[in-house]
Amino acid sequence: MHLGFVNKKISGWGRYPRGSTSVFRPERSADYASKNLPKKMIARGSGLSYGDGSFASNSATISTKLLNKILAFDPINGTISCQSGVTLEEIIEVSLSHGWFLPVTPGTARVTAGGCAACDVHGKNHHVQGIGSFGNHIRSLQLLLANGDTVLCSKNENTDIFFATIGGMGLTGIIMDLTIQLTQISSTAMCVQNRKVNNLEEMFSILEEEHEYSHCVAWLDSNAKGKNLGRGVVMFGEHSRIRQPMKWQPIIRRSLPFSVPSIMLNKLTSYAFNSAVEFSSRNQNATQSNLANFFYPLDTISNWNLLYGRLGFVEYQVVVPEVTAYQFIEYVITEMQKRNLYSFLTSMKRMGPASGGLLSFPMPGYSFSIDLPMADKNTISFLDSMDEKLLESKGRVYLAKDARLKAGVFNEMYPSVQQFLSIKKKIDPDNRFSSDLSVRLGLD
C-alpha cells in the first residue's frame, strides 16, 4: 500500500464486531482521484454507526473526516452545502445564529452529514407530516462513483442513484458533498414534558394520540413484568416559539477513563439503572430545556459505549407495522426476561412514511430498540430468534445499528434489495464499494 494508508483494528460504535482494515484519510479533493483510491473500499465518517457498516476488513476504509468544508450557506432560504465529513454540530454552529436548525437529527451531533445520508437517519419527529428521515431534506448530493466520475443526484436528477444512495450504507460510492434544506426555529429553548406510563397498553395509546409536540420518544423499563410490563416514560419536546437571539453553545464532552468490567453488566445493575430512571422521572408539567440537552443528552460523554464492557454491545433497533407492533414488543420483552437478558436502554417511537431510499429503514409503524451487551453469550442467538418473530410481524432491522443480521432474513425484510442491486451493478460492476456489512448481507 502506498503512503497514507495505515493498518488499524477498528469497529463501529457498538465495538462489535471489529475488523482489521487499511485506513486512508484523504486531505484534499485531488486525493479522491480514482487512481489514488484503492480497488476495494468503503467510506467512513465519524464511525458512529453501531455495527460493521463503516469499515471493510482486509480491504480499505476511506476516512472522510478531512472532507470537512462548508461550501455555501444561504441564511435567507436555509440551505447549506457542505462536504460529507462535516458534522451535524458544525452545521448547527453555522446555521443556528441565523435561525436555522436541522429538520431531522439523530441522538448525536457528532455524526457526519455524509453518514446521515448513507444511513438515512431519523429523529424523534419521524412521524410528523412532512418530516420523515434525513433523506427527505437532502436537496442534492455529489456522488463519487466507482469509475472515478462524480454525479449530481437528487429527487429530479439521476433519481435511481439518489434513492439507492439514501440509506445505501455507502455502497453506491463516496458521497462527496450534499445540500440540505434546514428548518426555521425562533428559539434555542425546548418545551419539554414527561408523561409516566404504567404499562404497554398505555404506552401505545399515548404514542398514538395527536398532540402539540413534534418530538416524542419513549423509554421503557425492560425489567417490569406482568401488569407493569411496558411501563416507562414518554418524553415530548417542541421548539419554543418565544423569539430570542440564538447561538450554539458547543457541547462540552467528558470521557470515561476505561471500559466498565463486564461483570458489572448484570441483573442487579440493570434493575438499579432502570429503576433509577423510573424513579427519577414522573409526570411533569411542561418545562424548558435547550437544544443540546434535549437532542443530544449522551453527547456529553464522548465514549459512553465503554459502559458495555470490553466486548461491546449490540443495539437491536427494529420498526414494526402498527398492527403487529404491540404483540411484537410484548413478545421481545417477555422473552428477554425469560432468558435473563437485560437491556439497559430500551426505547420506542412512532414512525411515519418511508423516504423512498431503497435500503432505508423507516416505514410507518413503531420503532423499538434494545441494547444488549456482547458479554452475554446468548445475545446473538436471542436476536436471531427475535428476527423470526420480526419477519412474521413484517418488521425490519435498522442497518445502521446492525452487526449480526443474516443475509436471508435481510432479503425478506427489505423488499427493494433486488432493485438496489441492479442499480449497484450498473454503477459499481466490480463491487469497488464494499463493507463488512455488505459482505455479510450478500450485497456484494
Added chain:
Amino acid sequence: MSESIMIIGSTSLLAQQLAKTYAIKGYHLLLLARDGSEVGKIGEDLKIRHNATYTNIACDLTSIESIAESSHKILEYDELPRTIIFVAGYIPEELDKIGENQEEIHKMTFTNYLGPALFLSYFLPKLRNSTNPVNIVFVSSVAADRGRKSNYPYGAAKNALNTYAQGLRALLHPYGHCVLTVKMGYMNTRLAYGKIPLVLACSPKYAALKISQAVESKKFIIYLPGFWRLIMIALRSLPERVFIKLPIP
C-alpha cells in the same frame, strides 16, 4: 485593506489551521496555492464559519512566471501583508533512490527553496522602504539540520531555505521586520499518517497555534514539537564519522 496575512501553499492542513487562526483574529487572508479550486473551498468555509475575508491567488512555486505574476498582484496593494508565511513544501511520496530522480530533485529544490527566494525577491525593495513591521515565516524541517541518506535532496533544499532565512533576518532586522524559521518535526498529516508513532507528531492545530505565538513574540527559530530541538542537538553533535555509520534511514 485591513491587516492581512499571506499564506503561500494554502491547501495543506497546517496552512488551513493557520488561515483559521488568523481569520478569527480578524486578518484578511491572501491565500496562494497551485490548486485554486481547493483554496476557494477553504476560503468559503472560513468565510461562512468565521466571517473571514479572503483573496484567492493562483501561484505555482515551481514556475518563474507564476511567481512573478502572483507577487505583482500582491504588490499592487498599498500595504504589504502584516505576516507572510511560506507553508509550501514538497517531499515526494516515494523516497527510494531519491538522489537519482531528476524531476523530483528539480521540484523539491524549486518548491522548498528557489520558489520562496524568487518570490521574496520582488518584495525586498518594498520591505526596505516599509515603515510597518512585517513578519516573514518559513516552515522548514528538521531534515535540514543534518543530511540523511533517505532524504538528503529534500534536507538540502530546506537547509538552503534556512540559510536564506538567516541572511534575510540579519538584512531586515534594522527595518523592524522579523523572520521566523519553523523547524517541523513530524505532524499528524498524510506524510506521517500511520508511519510515525503519534507521540512524536503534533497536530496541525497545535503547530498553527505555536507558530502564531512565535510570530507574536518575535522568535527567530522554533522547533515543533519542541522536543525536536533536543533530538537535533544530539544528532548535530555527533561527529560525521560516527553519524554516517548509524542505522538512521
